[in-house]
Amino acid sequence: MKKKVLAVLLTATMAISMAACGNSSEGGDKDIKIAYIVKAKTDEFWTAMEKGAYAYAEANGVELSFQAPEKETDVEKQVQMVENAVIKGFDAIILSAADSKSLVPAIVKANNADIPVILVNDVINEEALSAEGGHVETYVGIDQYEAASLAGTYAQENTEGGKVAYLEGISGVAAHEERLNGFKDQVDFEVVSSQTAKCDRNEAFNVMQNVLSANPEVNVVWAINAEMGQGAIQAIEQGGFSGKVQVFDFDASSDDIEAIKAGTLIGSVAQFPNLQAEAAIQACLDVLDGKELEEHTKTKAELITADNVEDFEAENK
Amino acid sequence: MEENYLVQMEDITVEFPGVLALDKVKFNARSGEVHVLLGENGAGKSTIMKVLAGVNTNYEGKITYKGEEIIAKSVDEQRKRGVSIIFQEMNLLKNLTVAENIFLGRQPMTKLRSVDWKKMNAEARRLLQEIHSDISEKAQVSSLSVGQMQMVEIAKALSFDSDIIIMDEPTSALTEKEVQALFEIIAKLKKDNVAIIYISHRLEEIMKIGDRLTVFRDGKYIDTVNIADITMDEMVSMMVGREMTDYYPKVSVKPGQKLLEVKNAKQKNTLKGVSFYARGGEITGFYGLMGAGRTELMRAIFGADQLDSGEIFIGGKKHKISSCEQAKSLGMAFLTEDRKSQGLILKFDLNQNISLANLDNSMGKFGLDMDKENRNNQKLADSMNVKTPSLKQKAKNLSGGNQQKVVICKWLNTEADIFIFDEPTRGIDVGAKTEIYKIMNSLKEQGKAVVVVSSELTECMGISDRIYVMHEGTITGTVEVNDMQYITEELMVGYATASKKAKKVEENEKEN
């Protein structure tokens, strides 16, 4: 009997503290509530996007809920988040899909509840979507292929080239594949290795180390995200190959900026996640105002190198 | 304090939730005597000693020690005063050495505040030599036998310069040789004026070693007498409060067919070619010292272990027994040596324990029928006189004797024809023992074959119709039905130690 009471008290305390944890819902009755669901918060890319999102939301009287599962690979959890957002009755949902097909049923649920869905940064498979009778208002993001080709073109023109190693992303994620191909198609180097390091810095370190021991003459590396780029750079330095390998990556994280200034990274494609967030939120506001949107709301992408790194830093800090 | 008592306990009362364990009992002890504490399980003898040793501090009453009134507040305090207790389940740490165990928590330190191993070992060696033990102080406890562990405990008690050493059932797991060694040490301690409080229910031992005897029954003090002045029968009467005329009840049954026969059983290192048979309507005893191989033999027959070679015949038909499941299906029941860890699921209730070997009996129309199971089990439990408020009681809460009866119920629930009991009365009080003998007799009367492994000589001789004596994996002596009248204890021990050849019993007797 004592144990029963104890258990109940413990649960009650826990539940109440949980409720206390919950932000929002209370303070102020802002006009528009938007759920911004991304793939994970583990990458600097997402945290920059979150910052930009909240700033823009604040400035425009939007109540924002920025959510994500712990891992980019946890598709089921992201689906549940979207479903819960529909139940909660947000005015709009911004989604960066963890899988291009699995999120479709959840999007359809949002459609049925008349909640507009805006995609950001990651695409949804068109066929799958229309097969289910779902639709999205717009896709906000860079053109991944185009952005990647900025780096590819630079590499082709400004490096001696020769042998290139690619660090790929997560399979099934269209954006990652486009980034790979965007760079690849611009260069005519010999490909000595093309492997995934799952967007993880540690994995990239290991993969790069192995690549360097098998191919010590490799002189160009293209990593489709910043974490992998950093991992590659560390492996290069540790292996004593500094200065011999030209590394390019994607996202222009703060580590990347330091690396460009130090010369260990040649170039990084910045996507301006904060601008994407702004565009996404604005798109929501526009839709709710009755405006029609373009299919692809293109946002800015720029290759950052030693030439423009100082300006970039100044603008974006 | 009267009459030069070292310790005097008066009006001691201990209450546990729902149970009055001790009801204003008294007890005293003199230096240099062996004072035996006797009583059935639950009588309170362990409880009062735990009070004296400082283990159980929740008591009422007066304790006078060395002329001063004291309160036993903790084990450490009592130990410092000179009271040590050696428990039945020893408290040694298996992965430490003998010396480390003796000086646990109070290792001699060097000036640099590290352990002075040399001093500790030397001191331990001295203590061991004092009790004439040849155990090395550097030996790891895990490598010692039970008897040797007991020696270590005694050495530990001595290291505290104890004036009182309490021994709780010290011989229950010792071989005859180790018991002798223990008695020699007790004699020496007596000479050194140490008071020994000896809790036991082995009546022959009590007669041999004790000076005075105090009997408790159901938490109450009964009497204190000089052992020289009473007989074993009187001891038992005091203990159970009634006349016990038949320790070893015997019934006469005409033996039937050979239900179990084993030919030339061999197992590497343990069995070197054992052959025997057991008939229906007969109790076949197996006597021997520890390590003789009796348990190994029984386990192999029941399929718990494998034989390397040999033949087993059940009801005349040869079988290769490869699992307990198979043995059970052939009509065998096996009550293991260790009922707590092998015979029962202690954390489950009695219902589940009793029905485990035969769940078919509990099946109803749609599956397991708990009510049917309960009724069935209750019948069995009642027939065995299991003392418990309900079958929903967890097995671990029962006394040793009742636990053993529950195991018996489990096997009675099957349709076994061959019952193998391995040390069935170990750690059980006289009253319960007799009940178990009666149970064995009734199985005999039903025509079952009963095999009993026992290390208690008088018990074995008392209840068996035929006896096999084993020594280190072979049968060294066989006592047939007609020979039973001629056997003596010396002869049996002779077989068990292989000092007497396995000649015909009569011849051996004639030689004497």
Added chain:
Amino acid sequence: MKKKINLTNMTSVIALVVLCLVLSIAEPAFRSFGNLINIFQQVTVIAVIALGINLVIFTGGIDISVGSVVAFTGIVMGKIIVEGGMPPFVGVLAALVIGLLCGTFNGVMIAKFKLQPMIATLAMMSMARGAALTLADGQTITGYSEGFRWIGVGVIPGTQVPVQIVFMIIFYLIAFYIMRYRKFGRYIYSIGGNEEATRLSGINTVQYKIMAYAISGFCAAIASVILVAKLNSAQSTAGLDYEMDAIASCVIGGSSLLGGFGSVWGTFVGAIIMIVIRNGLNLLNVSSNLQKLVIGVVILLAVLADSLRHKDDAK
């Protein structure tokens, strides 16, 4: 034992009720019918996996390979149905067989070759995950037929009740019946209570242990079928950490990791508690990372309660 189990159930049920009450007050969205359906839908995969693991836990063992088996069986289905073009039921059958085989392999390693359950299932966890990743080349396999997808997204005609919930309840009913009313169930508990005593009572403990692990693998396969049908895709990365959630459900529901104690419905309640917490916290806008913290605390409380309940059993 049965009475004790009812007590256990009550604790977790009471906890669940209190939880729901508090959440309903704190967050109106929580108490909508749509959310209720969501919760039951979100719980099916974990609940089915937990069902199987529960059995293994009853025997005193553990199975951490289930998440990987979910991925492996999912990919196999993908290969057969989508890439092979075979009818769905062939794929499902194959998945169930593979789940069963993985589980049996675990069982044999543990029961017959006496490997430690943690080690043996850790190995299987690696092997099955590796197999899934290799077979699928790290990819996801998508594009299943309507008929197949009905398992994951279909509803009972005329209602809004998803079919997967019905499947889940049916499995639990079957499991409950077997554990309580069949000899199998009693033997499984007894093995967890004291394996040696059970063996010496003439019960083939090796066989029953193998069956427990086999069923665990089988349940993982069933969960995989539901998951793939739900998401319309088989990921080679599916099921990561699912075994932890499943084990947590069992523990919260009152199953003792020492074996011998616990109930089928307790695990069900445990799984629901986990999902309700996640769902509630999500609706309350608490971040994913914090959710993990809260769940960790809940597991700790459940384990503490478990050890309090069994502190006398230690000797």
